[in-house]
Amino acid sequence: MPSSLDELPACVRLEAHATARDKAVAASDISPGSVILEVPSMVVLLLSSDKGRRCDFCLCLGTPEIRLAKCTGCASYWYCGPQCQTLHWGSHKKFCKRLASFMASADFQYMEAHEQLDALLHTHLVAEIASNASSDVRAKQLSTFMSLLPGPPHDSLPIACPMSVGADVHQILEALFTRSGNNNFAIHSHLNTIAHGIFPLASRLFNHSCLPNAAARYMIRRGQSVRMEIVALREIKATEEIYIPYVDPALIESRQQIFELTYGFSCTCPSCNFISTLGSIPSLPVSEAALQELDNTLQKHCFPSSDVDDRTPFVGLTLPDLPENLHPVLRESYLSRLTDTFSRSSHEGSYHVALDVGLTVLAVYLLIYPKTYPQIGMHLLEMAKTAWNAVIATEHDNKHEVLAKTSLLKRARVYRNLASNILEVFGPEGDPAGPLEELAVLKKLLDGEP
Numbered sequence: 110m111p112s113s114l115d116e117l118p119a120c121v122r123l124e125a126h127a128t129a130r131d132k133a134v135a136a137s138d139i140s141p142g143s144v145i146l147e148v149p150s151m152v153v154l155l156l157s158s159d160k161g162r163r164c165d166f167c168l169c170l171g172t173p174e175i176r177l178a179k180c181t182g183c184a185s186y187w188y189c190g191p192q193c194q195t196l197h198w199g200s201h202k203k204f205c206k207r208l209a210s211f212m213a214s215a216d217f218q219y220m221e222a223h224e225q226l227d228a229l230l231h232t233h234l235v236a237e238i239a240s241n242a243s244s245d246v247r248a249k250q251l252s253t254f255m256s257l258l259p260g261p262p263h264d265s266l267p268i269a270c271p272m273s274v275g276a277d278v279h280q281i282l283e284a285l286f287t288r289s290g291n292n293n294f295a296i297h298s299h300l301n302t303i304a305h306g307i308f309p310l311a312s313r314l315f316n317h318s319c320l321p322n323a324a325a326r327y328m329i330r331r332g333q334s335v336r337m338e339i340v341a342l343r344e345i346k347a348t349e350e351i352y353i354p355y356v357d358p359a360l361i362e363s364r365q366q367i368f369e370l371t372y373g374f375s376c377t378c379p380s381c382n383f384i385s386t387l388g389s390i391p392s393l394p395v396s397e398a399a400l401q402e403l404d405n406t407l408q409k410h411c412f413p414s415s416d417v418d419d420r421t422p423f424v425g426l427t428l429p430d431l432p433e434n435l436h437p438v439l440r441e442s443y444l445s446r447l448t449d450t451f452s453r454s455s456h457e458g459s460y461h462v463a464l465d466v467g468l469t470v471l472a473v474y475l476l477i478y479p480k481t482y483p484q485i486g487m488h489l490l491e492m493a494k495t496a497w498n499a500v501i502a503t504e505h506d507n508k509h510e511v512l513a514k515t516s517l518l519k520r521a522r523v524y525r526n527l528a529s530n531i532l533e534v535f536g537p538e539g540d541p542a543g544p545l546e547e548l549a550v551l552k553k554l555l556d557g558e559p
């Protein structure tokens with residue numbers, strides 16, 4: 110697996126960029142679903158919510174068969190077996206004995222959760238450098254990391270656990286800390302964030318767009334370091350720049366500030382350019398009735414056909430075509446209200462409410478994400494499961510109910526197939542079993558129905 114610029118795969122080359130130093134461009138046409146780059150992690154750090162549930166090295170889940178064992182030195186790190194503990198020990202030993210007192214210290218305790226995460230990430234980075242990793246891959250990763258563009262300056266840098274480091278290491282810590290914020294990836298399994306990680310070559314290559322043509326997925330294999338794969342979400346033509354999303358493009362109101370404060374650039378992608386022409390996004394109406402009217406108008410705009418089942422929602426919908434009266438739907442609180450209602454009503458068994466709200470969520474997603482973005486596929490899978498649950502819940506003891514069941518089945522099939530088209534391009538990631546397996550199970554159930 111490549112770790113430095115002199116090991117680039119044949120489909121990628123680096124070119125100068127007007128403001129971002131360099132950019133990665135396709136050296137030849139790249140087909141949807143192709144793995145553009147595959148790189149090993151340099152450092153990974155589990156989120157506190159997954160501590161003790163997963164191995165701190167390979168990130169595999171503990172199960173009755175895979176029992177995690179705690180490091181007896183710090184009682185904070187868990188491993189799925191001696192192999193991972195040994196692979197981690199080279200750097201972990203640098204802070205193991207001091208970790209408990211560091212995490213109990215007032216310095217650490219008074220930090221906000223994201224600062225604690227940074228402090229621990231820095232601890233891992235310092236330990237990685239101080240461990241004088243002799244492997245060729247480690248040396249190349251470190252040198253690629255140090256070649257990254259520094260992020261914007263911060264008044265105070267989050268601290269790291271004190272540990273014994275060589276004198277020369279001190280000189281590079283400052284340089285390292287200024288690169289950790291803007292080169293820190295959220296590692297996900299089935300699109301749920303479980304950890305953070307540093308993947309230097311991916312950082313060196315890919316710039317951001319809110320309408321990306323590629324995205325990162327993560328491979329978790331027991332006993333191995335986590336691997337990142339950059340996957341093409343659509344066909345990328347030779348000479349086209351390859352972009353990945355640094356933050357969720359759905360953060361329409363806050364993302365520009367995140368780019369400026371965390372990454373030190375202003376995004377000029379077509380989506381951000383359109384949002385900036387609006388000046389500010391108009392407020393949402395206050396009354397529930399007016400909000401529902403907005404939902405209906407949005408659905409009609411995005412899905413003009415009255416036949417819910419035969420919609421082909423992937424053509425012709427773009428943000429600049431959104432009429433002015435619908436601009437309030439770009440408020441972040443609009444989407445969060447809808448997604449909250451969708452998950453609550455589908456869990457509570459109000460399937461018809463969920464299917465209606467879910468369609469409005471789909472409309473917003475199609476406006477703000479590229480049409481093959483994995484989040485759209487995950488949402489369509491949830492819609493398909495909800496329609497299937499509604500089928501199960503439908504009594505068919507009279508003609509009306511039989512018709513309702515037929516229509517729900519049709520919807521479930523349409524949503525399943527649309528989800529499959531998208532999620533098969535993104536491919537499997539993270540823990541074993543996942544959306545692709547769920548799609549296969551759902552297909553069997555739906556094919557078994559008349």
Ligand SMILES: C[S@@+](CC[C@H](N)C(=O)[O-])C[C@H]1O[C@@H](n2cnc3c(N)ncnc32)[C@H](O)[C@@H]1O
Nearest residue numbers: 129130131258291312313314315316317372374
């Ligand atoms: C992870 S690096 C990307 C690789 C970078 N182009 C290089 O040559 O090392 C992130 C930095 O690249 C720049 N960058 C990334 N995406 C950008 C964009 N869309 N527009 C302008 N600058 C961008 C910012 O300086 C950001 O902090």
